[in-house]
Amino acid sequence: MLTVEHLSSRYGRIEALHDVTLHVAAGEIIALVGSNGAGKTTLLKALSGVQPIVAGRVRFDGREIQRIAAHRRVRLGLVQVPEGRQVFGPLSVEENLLVGAWTRGRAIADDLARIFVTFPMLADFRHRAAGTLSGGQQQMLAIGRALMARPRLLLLDEPSMGLAPLLIDQIFAIIADIRSQGVTVLVVEQNVQAALAIADRGYVLETGRITLEGSGRSLICDDRVRQAYLGVHVDA
Numbered sequence: 001m002l003t004v005e006h007l008s009s010r011y012g013r014i015e016a017l018h019d020v021t022l023h024v025a026a027g028e029i030i031a032l033v034g035s036n037g038a039g040k041t042t043l044l045k046a047l048s049g050v051q052p053i054v055a056g057r058v059r060f061d062g063r064e065i066q067r068i069a070a071h072r073r074v075r076l077g078l079v080q081v082p083e084g085r086q087v088f089g090p091l092s093v094e095e096n097l098l099v100g101a102w103t104r105g106r107a108i109a110d111d112l113a114r115i116f117v118t119f120p121m122l123a124d125f126r127h128r129a130a131g132t133l134s135g136g137q138q139q140m141l142a143i144g145r146a147l148m149a150r151p152r153l154l155l156l157d158e159p160s161m162g163l164a165p166l167l168i169d170q171i172f173a174i175i176a177d178i179r180s181q182g183v184t185v186l187v188v189e190q191n192v193q194a195a196l197a198i199a200d201r202g203y204v205l206e207t208g209r210i211t212l213e214g215s216g217r218s219l220i221c222d223d224r225v226r227q228a229y230l231g232v233h234v235d236a
């Protein structure tokens with residue numbers, strides 16, 4: 001579904017991504033992990049079309065998209081849930097969800113009803129200002145807003161950031177549920193254990209380069225991942 005080939009991106013003279021190559025097949029959950037500043041957010045932004053790339057190619061469903069504007073990528077089904085939720089605080093929960101559907105013209109009421117079934121809490125708070133919700137509720141709203149765009153590939157940037165353990169479990173259960181409804185998922189996470197546990201495959205990004213890839217299970221068992229990201233001391 002998504003193929004990224006030799007992608008590089010920079011902020012002025014800082015090269016944030018170097019020669020990144022990866023792929024995502026339809027129906028997969030892919031985890032992208034790495035430490036702070038590794039370039040994970042930059043990669044998602046480059047895929048969404050809000051961060052310029054200086055080299056490389058991105059194909060979505062066989063079509064080159066690296067020169068296609070961000071809003072048109074959303075129409076093609078490539079939709080991002082940004083880091084830090086970024087809900088529209090003064091707007092109501094329902095208005096935030098409707099904003100997610102702005103690229104679409106039809107069946108919005110049906111989709112809104114479906115989101116309220118998936119997230120009953122959003123239905124309860126539909127008239128509340130989004131800014132008054134807790135962090136976990138805002139994360140669910142941000143995911144619901146993205147689902148309103150009818151994604152085929154959902155890009156999630158740190159969905160568990162700042163959430164209590166119980167909520168983190170809920171968020172990962174929701175991600176698994178979204179995939180079971182036919183949406184492919186690429187998730188960036190600092191919660192490496194939880195992300196690799198639900199992922200079919202994963203990639204490790206370090207200082208802008210992909211350094212490891214494999215099945216979720218094989219990466220959780222990899223000594224380099226255990227030592228660097230899971231806090232496990234591994235004897236040499």
Ligand SMILES: Nc1ncnc2c1ncn2[C@@H]1O[C@H](COP(=O)(O)OP(=O)(O)OP(=O)(O)O)[C@@H](O)[C@H]1O
Nearest residue numbers: 011014016034035036037038039040041042043190
């Ligand atoms: N707007 C910007 N201007 C200049 N440099 C930036 C900008 N955004 C990110 N960078 C730099 O690009 C590199 C990659 O940052 P990025 O935010 O993509 O990493 P990340 O893996 O998502 O980290 P985090 O987990 O902290 O969000 C870092 O060195 C960062 O300092």
